[in-house]
Amino acid sequence: MPGIITVGLDGTDHSLAAADWAAAEAVRRGARLRLVHAWIWRPLDVPVAADEAVQRRWAAEVLREAADRVTAGFPGLSVTREILAAETVPALLSAAAAADLLVLGSRGHGTLLGYLLGSVGLQVLRQTGTPVVLVRSPRPDAAEQPRDEVVVGVQDAxxxxxxxxxxxxxxxxxxxxxxxxRAWNIPPVLVWGGEAMRAADDAGGLEPLERKRLADAVRPWRERFPQVKVVEHVEMGGAGQVLLAGSARARLLVVGRRSPGRHDLRRIGAVAHAALHHAPCPVAVVPHA
Structure with missing residues (x-):
């Protein structure tokens, strides 16, 4: 059965860029594309906006515009569209739970993460157990940069x-x-015990040990995907900084995030935070097991 890629739309250029990216990915995966827009009637003071029929037509138009756009670009793609009658965050969380991948638009570079994603996207990202790809409208210089790699950050194996x-x-x-x-730093003395020292000695030093750890983490996936050419990049420094520095040719940057728990709904992790702020390409945030 084909998978489902769901796009949350809000009528902005960024969400249309998300729909474009998701449509191309659905074609590559042989997946179905589901376009959704969360809407419930909220009577307002402005007379025309208070008309339920007007608001409903606007919501339907958001979906129609995106559907027309992706079907024109990908004529054979299976596309459905749906108005979700619920508040936006719960609606998107429910839609994500029924999908293999959720794709949202991102506002672009900003100084605050909440501004970068928008409060809705950030809340969804913190709480969902489904991988989420954040896509922003292409920058004017994007076509000048070669994008021929998927880049992934690897820490704990x-x-x-x-x-x-x-x-x-x-x-x-x-x-x-x-x-x-994979980024690494010299560990603090307090956590640098005898077992860790022996492992480093056996590997020939700290950097060779980190290279071995990366190779061990990647090896099973090399075997499962022999057609994928892999470059293993190990560098000393902060994880976010090293990851972004290694992403110059990325067409997709993939980072991990711990699955949401009762006490960490406000946190997405420093590396994901840095990627979402500064990566010039779509960013996939994947919950850890």
Missing amino acids: LESDPVLAFAFAAAAAQGVGLRAV
């Missing part, structure tokens, strides 16, 4: 499995190479 699975599948579907990036 076990937690990175869902992230690597997503990244390798994306690279295979897009027919591009994959760059696996």
Whole structure:
């Protein structure tokens, strides 16, 4: 059964860019595309806006515009559209739970993460257990930059499995190479115990140890996706900084985020935070297992 890629639309250029990206990805995956717009009638003081029929027609037009756009570009694509009669965040969370991937528009570069994504996108990103891709409208200089890699950040080997699975599948579907990036720093003395020292000695030093850890994490996915050319990139520095520096040719940047819990709904992680602020390409945020 084909998968489902869902796009949350709000009528902005950024959400139309998200629909374009999602349509191309659906074609690559052989998936169905679902276009959704959350709307409930809210009587307002402005007379014309208080008319329920007017508001409903506007909501339907948001979906129609996006559907016409993607079907013109991808005539064979299976596309459905739906008005979700609920508040926006709960509606998108429910839609994400029924999809393999949720795609949202991002407002672009900003100084605050809430401004960058918008409050709706940020709340959804914090709470959903489904991978989310954030897409912004292309920048004027985007065509000048070669984009021929999927770039993925790899830290903890076990937690990175869902992230690597997503990244390798994306690279295979897009027919591009994959760059696996791992950042490292000299560990604090208090956590640098005998076992860690022995592991570093056996590997020939700290950097070779980090290279081994990255190679070990990537190896099973190399075997599952032999058609994907892989570059392993290890560099000393902050994880967000190293990841962004290694993303110059990224057409998609993939980062992990711990699954939401009762006490961490406000957090998405420093690396995801940096990627969403500064990456010049779509960013996929994948919950860890």
